[in-house]
Amino acid sequence: MNHDSYDDAFLADWLGGIRTIAVVGASPKPDRPSHGVARFLAQRGYKVFAINPGHAGRDIAGLPTYAHLADVPEPIDMVDVFRAPEHLESVVGESLALSPRPKLIWGQLGVRDDAAAARAEAGGIAVVMDRCPAIEIPRLRLAPVR
Secondary structure (H helix, E strand, O other): OOOOOOOHHHHHHHHHHOOEEEEEOOOOOOOOHHHHHHHHHHHOOOEEEEEOHHHOOOEEOOEEEEOOHHHOOOOOOEEEEOOOHHHHHHHHHHHHHOOOOOOEEEEOOOOOOHHHHHHHHHOOOEEEOOOOHHHHHHHOOOOOOO
16 A cells, blocks of 8 residues: 555544544653554543553553553554564554454654555555554544443
């Protein structure tokens, strides 16, 4: 897939069809974008899990926090990645090891690795990169998840 641009309908379909999200790289610091986005997604009705090895077992943005994707006790629809682009490959590897696999890996603003995306897509996981769901949801005027 070409990741230079995404059709609005493509983004809306994905964001409207998912229910559980793991935010990889979630920060306990309220002033960090990952903290605010995780909280925003939870307030919109998504079930959100924070992933941060240094804070596993504690709350981040009022959310349960786990060390790794494999530690989340239920299937994950979307993995939202707040890590540097060079870490996207390892997140893809963790995602491909899950059963069931997530439906979507979402790389936040500035998070793009086309080789990692191709690997995820070859494994049946869709990919969006260099976008923020907290920007796209209001822009697309998506209703809260119920």
